[in-house]
Amino acid sequence: MSKRAVVLIVDDEVSNIEILSAALEEQHEICFATSGREALEVARSISPDLVLLDVMMPDMDGYEVCRRIKADPLLADIPVIFTTALGDQEAEVRGLEIGAIDYVTKPISPVIVQARVRNHLEMKQMRDQLAALAVTDALTGLGNRRKMETILNQEVMRLARTEANLSVLILDIDFFKRFNDSYGHTAGDRCIAMVGAALARAVRRAADLAVRYGGEEFACLLPETSHDEAMEVASNIRERVRALGIPHSQSEAAPHVTVSVGVATATCFNGADPMSWIKAADEQLYIAKKAGRNGVAGRIFGRAELQELHAA
Template identity: 40%
Template sequence: MEKILIVDDSLLQATHLRNILGDEYDITIAQTPEEGLRQASSDSYSLILLDVVMPGMDGFTLLKKLQEEVITRSVPVILITSLSDVESEQKGLVLGAVDYIVKPFHELIIKARVNTHIKLYNYRRQVEYQSQTDQLTGVANRRQHDLCSATKWNEATRLQVPFSICMFDIDYFKRYNDTFGHPAGDKVITAIAKEISSYLKRTTDFFARYGGEEFVGFLMGDDSNKAFEHLKKIRQAVEDLHIPHDPEVAQWVTVSIGGITIVPQEDKSYDFYLKIADAMLYDAKKYGRNRVVWADENIKQMREKD
């Protein structure tokens, strides 16, 4: 059931709206702007119904705050008010409201507009999801990686927690494609993406297809030893899929992994350390493939299978 947040200092007004919409939607009521902001930031809503005239912080100010927050800026807001002048309506729409309903309102109008904006919101979310998802594997794509890495890097920098960047590459993949064909190669990419992503499922983890047979991921909060051990398990899990390779190069399809763990500093960028992770991947290939090569917080290299 879709969730709607009603922010209105009048309990009578809010209850009336809940009675109209409660059969079709999960309704939460906040009676102060401050409570509304907390509720909007702590839960996932498909629509916010916001009264304009409230004591203290008015609806226009709360709308501006909602638009400034990353978590709430994409949630559609309908302003409900007794202010019927054109200037107030224009102000609300300029600030980012999707609709403006003047009291007294009709029950059927409220239902129709709410239904329309929730449908539009869900359609927009689906389009955004598709634009940020790799169509072959279903994991995040490079565009989503670029967006998410910047956000998470800033968060790790602010909190001063360890941040691990890892690069994955399927070993001898061109040879696999040449031997078994591209459709078989696509199945291998999909199977490996599914296996790796099953090990990177925490809310602080991220995994994406970076391009071709290469993937990228990151973890927050783990020190270098813990990250190194976790990535060794992932490498072994891919090998344990026992996908037959061209016997002239390998028995099974495997991956090489390179990465680095650092506590981010403001004078270094995510891209700077991504290049180091890529250099570790290069070394993993150089040292024989199907292994993990890692750089710890002091850029000291740790190698699997030495």
């Protein structure tokens, strides 16, 4: 694997953590927790690639930790391997039923632990690659609508914990149907790909997401971004598309390809409907188009307004 995988070791016995760390630290990044509650906190903060989880712990046993990991949408895909001295089949079945992927019995055999961790990390990498293909737009290389909606759900849930801001941009290529009719679908595809590349260059932070939302429509997800910052990103996108200089003789906005952008910013809260941000940004996009296109419209939305959009 090109990047060292992060393995979270959870055990209330420090000696067991030391044995497992010694077996795995040469190939993997190791972090650890000595209780179930600490394990959940660490998992939520670093999102490890795999968890080695002790079954018998005093405050919260491994079964409950595994159950909570699998119930959390942000953690559910992380493989969990139980480490246990329990040898009965019933205990193993119980663990597998709540989502564990494997068992390693104590006393620990370093060779077996290394092999099982390696195998499960390789399988996870393959699953992640297949999942990435399913949420990637083939024409632009950006994420697709499915990815946008998945990440949006996760980010609203995550940011609600601290009531942080989330900004969403929706943008359209102006008069794109006329462009296709005038220049042909091959040129239309090239135009979409070039706009997608300009969008990717404008949205540069690791936490940000740019996607092709569908047809000639794109979207951006900007976590922990103020409204002023989001408006700057939107203006940058608009300017980058203008600078492409793609001729568009049938546009009423300019002699070249342009975009209209809608921006919505709101504070995340528990129970918020993630799609309300999309609806809010789409509302602002309509305003930008009504104003003559080739422009940006946006505003801050309050909790009550988001709830109204959800109910609409």
